[in-house]
Amino acid sequence: MKLVVVSAGLSVPSSTRLLADRLAAATAGRAPVEVQVVELRDLAVEIAHTFTNGFPGRNLAAAFDAVAAADGLIAVTPVFSASYSGLFKSFFDALSVTDENALAGKPVLIGATGGTARHSLVLDHALRPLFAYLKAVVVPTGVYAASEDWGAEGLDGRIERAAAELATLTGGLSAAPEPAGKPADDAFEVVPFEERLAALRPTG
Numbered sequence: 001m002k003l004v005v006v007s008a009g010l011s012v013p014s015s016t017r018l019l020a021d022r023l024a025a026a027t028a029g030r031a032p033v034e035v036q037v038v039e040l041r042d043l044a045v046e047i048a049h050t051f052t053n054g055f056p057g058r059n060l061a062a063a064f065d066a067v068a069a070a071d072g073l074i075a076v077t078p079v080f081s082a083s084y085s086g087l088f089k090s091f092f093d094a095l096s097v098t099d100e101n102a103l104a105g106k107p108v109l110i111g112a113t114g115g116t117a118r119h120s121l122v123l124d125h126a127l128r129p130l131f132a133y134l135k136a137v138v139v140p141t142g143v144y145a146a147s148e149d150w151g152a153e154g155l156d157g158r159i160e161r162a163a164a165e166l167a168t169l170t171g172g173l174s175a176a177p178e179p180a181g182k183p184a185d186d187a188f189e190v191v192p193f194e195e196r197l198a199a200l201r202p203t204g
Contacts, residue, residue: 001170003033004070008040008077008088015113019145020076023111026163027074031171036070038063040087047087050094064095068102072109072170073136075127079114083126096134104135107169109162111143120144139165 009016
């Protein structure tokens with residue numbers, strides 16, 4: 001299986017790239033995958049030219065082909081003005097212009113980095129709607145890493161959970177069904193509503 005990692009980090013070294021690499025490593029640890037990294041920083045000029053020339057340059061076209069051919073995608077952006085970066089959005093805008101179905105049905109793990117935990121909702125308010133519009137299948141767990149998350153408890157667990165979800169979707173796997181008549185260990189007991197109402201009635 002082929003996994004493509006899109007990183008929109010701008011600095012070197014980049015916390016965005018670090019998060020992308022950790023997500024990729026966690027996924028590769030659960031499924032045999034070939035990982036290819038697309039650094040948007042290196043494609044910034046070609047991305048800009050795409051909107052003026054109407055067609056992608058050679059390197060950008062190769063990145064588009066890699067994303068379209070991937071079995072799964074990891075997309076990570078730094079947060080700017082409480083949303084994804086302009087470079088990140090421009091890449092996927094240009095991709096959709098070139099091939100509007102490039103991400104249709106493709107499993108995508110979303111991630112973001114920022115200076116404060118206050119921006120963590122960017123995953124659900126910006127990234128998830130973007131990829132839903134592009135017809136991708138976004139894994140339930142997104143991973144946001146604020147400055148204080150590095151080395152702290154919780155980040156590793158979120159990375160592993162998200163990677164497991166992506167590996168499952170990429171491999172077309174599903175949880176084994178429980179035998180008939182045997183509920184899962186953590187299943188809730190379902191009590192009919194009428195029975196609950198009856199328990200509230202005063203007894204005379």
